[in-house]
């Protein structure tokens with residue numbers, strides 16, 4: 001197989017560190033569901049699932065059946081997969097057959113699940129997602145009593161695996177009013193379960209931010225995305241952690257992701273010449289540039305034109321000209337011994353310098369997610385120590 005124009009390395013020790021940190025935060029008895037939607041936030045679902053299992057995780061959550069299929073291929077027999085989002089009617093059989101847990105957020109889905117379980121002679125595993133105030137998916141109050149009756153009546157065919165909801169914005173303390181309200185509503189649903197004497201095996205509502213900052217939202221399981229990849233969900237959550245621990249700073253969460261390529265060509269450019277497309281960069285003096293073998297079609301954002309940096313020989317060097325579809329150039333005038341084939345770090349650490357994902361967006365952590373999740377699945381991922 002020929003070589004790809006860039007590669008992603010994933011640090012096993014950093015992931016193990018992150019999982020241990022989260023475990024300690026939420027308490028030993030709480031199950032961690034590793035959220036691996038969006039190709040494991042760009043890290044690569046197949047590689048990441050294996051790494052997470054090594055770190056002691058045995059439950060994986062995806063947004064879609066399509067992603068769960070990838071988890072199924074990567075996970076070991078004893079781990080579980082859970083679909084939190086889209087599962088089409090025609091794929092219910094597939095989920096039941098493969099023992100995959102899935103969210104149900106409409107009463108009408110339940111008879112279909114029952115039919116499927118009966119047809120296959122296999123118990124279906126459902127998590128009932130309830131509407132508490134995010135107003136995306138979630139069962140409403142009015143459907144809930146009938147749902148509980150249905151589950152009670154058909155407990156042989158359908159396992160009531162979980163009762164869950166999702167906070168709309170737990171990473172910002174300015175949303176606390178809304179988060180508290182959501183939690184109160186969730187408790188109300190729980191109470192109804194108790195009254196009807198049909199209770200879920202596990203209760204789970206916390207994402208990374210809630211798990212790290214709102215202890216009372218931690219029930220039997222937490223669904224951890226962004227934090228396991230080594231990112232604080234937001235400055236709010238990071239500073240709350242510092243306040244609680246009395247630390248000045250804390251590198252408890254470690255980035256596990258490094259994105260690398262290598263120098264494709266090196267050339268001299270004379271003063272007055274333009275670099276790449278158009279006239280966006282004109283050399284003001286004689287300079288040396290290195291050519292990178294990737295561009296915006298490979299996940300490197302075009303917005304980095306004339307402004308981003310990469311690391312070569314431990315030095316931070318600037319992008320000159322526009323990011324092209326498959327190429328871009330950097331100014332290496334200060335690295336006289338740069339050569340074709342030299343390793344380039346696009347994101348991550350080289351010697352004493354680091355390029356952070358956040359430098360790609362500067363503003364919020366949500367944009368970190370966006371940048372990561374857009375990295376093409378075709379880039380090879382490799383697990384390192």
Ligand SMILES: *Cc1c(COP(=O)(O)O)cnc(C)c1O
Pocket residue numbers: 035037084166206207208209223224225226227233
């Ligand atoms: C994405 C997602 C999570 C994980 O969120 P993080 O903030 O990345 O931890 C948890 N639950 C649901 C339903 C999600 O969609």
